[in-house]
Amino acid sequence: xxxxxxxxxxxxxxxxxxxxxxxxxxELELGYYSxxxxxxxxxxREVMRRAMVREPRxxxxxxxxxxxxxxxxxxxGSVLMDETETMLGEKEALSNINSLRSFEVIDExxxxxxxxxxxxxxxxDIIIMASRDAVALSGGPYWNVKLGREDSLYASxxxxxxxxxxxxxxxxxxxxLFSRFNLTITDLVALSGSHSIGEARCFSIMFRLYNQSGxxxxxxxxDSKFRNKLDSLCPRGxxxxxxxxxxxxxxxxxxxxxxxxxxxxxxxxxxQTLFSDNIRTRKLVKKFSTDQEAFFKAFIKGxxxxxxxxxGRKGEIRRNCRVANNQREDDFLIRVF
Ligand code: HEM
Ligand SMILES: *[C@@H]1O[C@H](CO)[C@@H](O)[C@H](O)[C@H]1NC(C)=O
Ligand SMILES: *[C@@H]1O[C@H](CO)[C@@H](O)[C@H](O)[C@H]1NC(C)=O
Ligand SMILES: *[C@@H]1O[C@H](CO)[C@@H](O)[C@H](O)[C@H]1NC(C)=O
Ligand SMILES: *[C@@H]1O[C@H](CO)[C@@H](O)[C@H](O)[C@H]1NC(C)=O
Numbered sequence: 172x173x174x175x176x177x178x179x180x181x182x183x184x185x186x187x188x189x190x191x192x193x194x195x196x197x198e199l200e201l202g203y204y205s206x207x208x209x210x211x212x213x214x215x216r217e218v219m220r221r222a223m224v225r226e227p228r229x230x231x232x233x234x235x236x237x238x239x240x241x242x243x244x245x246x247x248g249s250v251l252m253d254e255t256e257t258m259l260g261e262k263e264a265l266s267n268i269n270s271l272r273s274f275e276v277i278d279e280x281x282x283x284x285x286x287x288x289x290x291x292x293x294x295x296d297i298i299i300m301a302s303r304d305a306v307a308l309s310g311g312p313y314w315n316v317k318l319g320r321e322d323s324l325y326a327s328x329x330x331x332x333x334x335x336x337x338x339x340x341x342x343x344x345x346x347x348l349f350s351r352f353n354l355t356i357t358d359l360v361a362l363s364g365s366h367s368i369g370e371a372r373c374f375s376i377m378f379r380l381y382n383q384s385g386x387x388x389x390x391x392x393x394d395s396k397f398r399n400k401l402d403s404l405c406p407r408g409x410x411x412x413x414x415x416x417x418x419x420x421x422x423x424x425x426x427x428x429x430x431x432x433x434x435x436x437x438x439x440x441x442x443q444t445l446f447s448d449n450i451r452t453r454k455l456v457k458k459f460s461t462d463q464e465a466f467f468k469a470f471i472k473g474x475x476x477x478x479x480x481x482x483g484r485k486g487e488i489r490r491n492c493r494v495a496n497n498q499r500e501d502d503f504l505i506r507v508f
């Protein structure tokens with residue numbers, strides 16, 4: 172009787188595609204590593220602290236990885252994988268190439284964790300812990316993170332190209348995109364506040380300075396003094412790899428980003444549009460510009476929701492964040508034989 176019941180349960184599971192896909196979704200928990208790697212969170216924080224001393228921008232660069240990882244088939248460390256002969260990496264996707272950075276900080280964290288508790292902590296969880304620490308180390312809020320994610324077996328450059336938004340995006344496009352992940356307008360505006368830290372390239376704003384929407388003119392939603400500043404940072408035909416801070420206090424996590432947007436001093440089009448092109452996002456930008464606590468609270472909520480995204484696919488704990496474990500075994504066999 173019992174085996175039969177199990178079989179029918181199994182069949183009914185198979186019939187529910189949604190259940191099937193969630194078979195591999197992991198239940199995330201606070202303190203997931205408290206028995207298996209009790210020092211995990213303090214190790215991550217210490218490496219992040221050292222990275223920040225070496226290069227203040229690096230913590231922002233690491234924090235950006237959470238967005239680019241979680242939006243592409245869930246938070247599964249896929250963004251960290253190097254290209255192989257048979258797999259294109261997400262690192263070379265449109266939004267990432269010549270732009271995503273500080274992968275070596277993740278490597279350093281992984282090495283420290285492998286020394287302390289080998290094979291236990293996933294690269295996907297490292298991104299989540301490190302992003303949280305990036306914000307706290309920059310003067311922003313601190314929150315507890317749920318852990319227990321697994322790393323993907325592969326990356327998907329095509330999915331990254333399809334999903335990740337362009338800096339040209341307007342508020343409507345961003346609202347639509349975020350809603351696909353069940354992220355609300357409040358989540359969108361609060362999470363965009365991550366641009367309170369870090370830098371962007373001239374490449375990302377050239378169109379806005381000289382040819383907004385093919386008009387041959389700059390974006391009108393720019394304070395004129397600020398535009399002059401950007402024009403000299405990013406002259407027409409100049410080096411598109413030059414970078415500038417995305418708000419006026421780019422190593423401090425605060426609500427200055429929103430104050431700047433209200434004054435038409437947003438760096439990216441995708442930033443300024445939140446104030447200039449949509450009533451609902453504008454209301455939130457105004458609120459966060461005068462109420463830093465409300466921003467911090469909404470930001471935490473958004474980061475946790477984004478961190479909960481999972482693909483439901485089978486995963487593993489990678490030994491090296493850049494390569495799937497079986498790929499390493501293949502490489503090893505090729506070397507040995
Ligand atoms: C709302 C849609 C978003 C768009 C269109 C967008 C776009 C961009 C662009 C174009 C850059 C600069 C890239 C370059 O020029 O090299 C950037 C940087 C950055 N983004 Fe976003 N982003 C968005 C949302 C987010 C979210 C949700 C987060 C994190 C939670 C995030 C975190 C960052 C950080 C920290 C940087 C600076 C990185 C560094 O200094 O290396 N962004 N983003
Ligand atoms: C920007 O830097 C990348 C390497 O990081 C290089 O391949 C590219 O050619 C540079 N682009 C420009 C316009 O200088
Ligand atoms: C936003 O961009 C989309 C795609 O380019 C465009 O169709 C739409 O008209 C824009 N919306 C607004 C309000 O500018
Ligand atoms: C969004 O929510 C709906 C309804 O709860 C759910 O079916 C769907 O899987 C969610 N989508 C994502 C990407 O989490
Ligand atoms: C501006 O963009 C439009 C449309 O993309 C293009 O046709 C035009 O040549 C551009 N103008 C300049 C000055 O680059």
